[in-house]
Amino acid sequence: MTGNLVSLATLWRNRFLRPGQLEALQLKKLQAVVESARRDVPFYRDLYARAGLPPGMPRTMADLQLLPTVSKVQMRAAGLHTVVSERPGPPPALTFRTSGTTGIPLTIPLSAADFRIRSLIDFRCLLSAGMRPWHRLVTVGPGQTRPVPIHEKLGLFRTNVILGEVHPDRQVELLLKLRPDVLWCYGTELRVLLEMPGHPLKTLRHRFLIVSGSLLDDRLRRMAEQEWGREIFISYGCMETGRIAMECPRHEGLHVNADHMLVEILNNGRPALPGETGEVVLTALNQFNMPFIRYRLGDLAAWTGRPCSCGSTLPLICAPEGRNEDLLRFAGGKSRSPTSFSYALRSSGHLDQYQVVQETLDWIRIRIVPLPTWTTGEQDRLKQQLLASIPAGVRIDFEPVERIETPPGKHRMVISKLPPDAPAGPAPPA
Numbered sequence: 496m497t498g499n500l501v502s503l504a505t506l507w508r509n510r511f512l513r514p515g516q517l518e519a520l521q522l523k524k525l526q527a528v529v530e531s532a533r534r535d536v537p538f539y540r541d542l543y544a545r546a547g548l549p550p551g552m553p554r555t556m557a558d559l560q561l562l563p564t565v566s567k568v569q570m571r572a573a574g575l576h577t578v579v580s581e582r583p584g585p586p587p588a589l590t591f592r593t594s595g596t597t598g599i600p601l602t603i604p605l606s607a608a609d610f611r612i613r614s615l616i617d618f619r620c621l622l623s624a625g626m627r628p629w630h631r632l633v634t635v636g637p638g639q640t641r642p643v644p645i646h647e648k649l650g651l652f653r654t655n656v657i658l659g660e661v662h663p664d665r666q667v668e669l670l671l672k673l674r675p676d677v678l679w680c681y682g683t684e685l686r687v688l689l690e691m692p693g694h695p696l697k698t699l700r701h702r703f704l705i706v707s708g709s710l711l712d713d714r715l716r717r718m719a720e721q722e723w724g725r726e727i728f729i730s731y732g733c734m735e736t737g738r739i740a741m742e743c744p745r746h747e748g749l750h751v752n753a754d755h756m757l758v759e760i761l762n763n764g765r766p767a768l769p770g771e772t773g774e775v776v777l778t779a780l781n782q783f784n785m786p787f788i789r790y791r792l793g794d795l796a797a798w799t800g801r802p803c804s805c806g807s808t809l810p811l812i813c814a815p816e817g818r819n820e821d822l823l824r825f826a827g828g829k830s831r832s833p834t835s836f837s838y839a840l841r842s843s844g845h846l847d848q849y850q851v852v853q854e855t856l857d858w859i860r861i862r863i864v865p866l867p868t869w870t871t872g873e874q875d876r877l878k879q880q881l882l883a884s885i886p887a888g889v890r891i892d893f894e895p896v897e898r899i900e901t902p903p904g905k906h907r908m909v910i911s912k913l914p915p916d917a918p919a920g921p922a923p924p925a
């Protein structure tokens with residue numbers, strides 16, 4: 496615990512490093528991660544050999560441009576055994592499967608050290624937003640079973656996770672019971688909760704709301720403000736590398752965790768100008784078991800190009816674009832977050848890619864790129880699982896396809912062909 500406190504104090508101070516100090520820290524970490532990847536990870540070893548990258552590179556931050564970019568499709572095609580470190584060590588402390596937003600599942604095993612630094616960065620984000628030791632945090636969205644840390648056993652920073660695939664009625668029950676001080680919701684889950692008839696969560700009295708996982712559009716922000724009138728923070732992260740950025744209490748943008756990962760925003764391969772939207776490319780500086788070096792995330796974002804009045808030197812990005820997922824909508828005004836679908840589909844383990852297309856209120860088509868292990872038995876099992884998570888009377892069809900195109904920032908795990916915000920059909924007879 497003392498080690499964690501010391502690390503947290505360092506991370507806290509890192510928010511105010513002078514630009515030269517931050518760059519020196521980034522370069523030191525970048526060199527370590529590239530050297531380790533080249534030595535221990537076959538995927539990067541081959542990639543850098545093919546690119547003719549001289550030993551000792553990168554020598555400066557400008558040399559980052561010499562490293563080839565990589566993508567999820569490329570890493571998946573190479574196979575898990577080639578993208579993780581060959582270095583003998585204990586088994587992974589935790590394994591993530593990437594969220595379903597792209598419809599291309601990727602397995603990410605984290606070492607205990609990888610996971611520890613991620614948790615500390617999340618913790619820094621929460622503290623900077625105003626979380627205090629006596630507050631209870633409740634998150635609604637994707638989650639992971641984890642050991643209960645000692646500080647929670649002592650009643651400090653208590654945290655509860657309500658999984659996104661849990662039925663919305665049950666989510667409401669749990670939220671009313673837990674009464675969070677800090678509520679952290681994924682955008683899609685938040686929309687389902689706020690659209691529930693009768694506003695069952697109106698009485699929640701959290702101090703602030705954090706929204707992540709998808710774009711908080713103006714409509715959703717208005718709905719949340721009308722429901723609770725509390726301060727809202729946007730958080731931006733991904734399963735691959737962890738928390739990327741968190742909105743500053745001054746609300747001038749999202750501070751990038753630049754001491755933990757390098758964020759590049761590229762437009763046709765060149766760095767985007769401030770305010771110019773480009774593709775997000777990430778380099779995880781503290782992740783060694785499965786490194787992500789110049790990883791094209793597939794999201795779009797822009798630098799604000801302005802320093803923050805709070806004094807932190809961690810650079811600011813605008814709220815990112817490109818993760819706004821459609822909800823699944825059904826007769827009688829019912830809706831569901833696509834989380835239960837993405838959870839089931841990515842957990843199947845027999846699909847290379849998938850995309851959910853809602854054709855009508857009572858018909859969902861699932862385009863799939865099956866792996867050779869896919870069987871009709873697995874299809875039936877999955878169909879039953881999906882049908883159980885939505886109202887009765889909806890048809891689900893699987894449609895095998897050769898591939899699903901994924902232009903950056905454009906691909907959606909769920910595509911709804913219903914008109915936006917269309918009134919749903921009449922309520923089914925009770």
Ligand SMILES: [Zn+2]
Binds near residue numbers: 743804805807
């Ligand atoms: Zn700030």
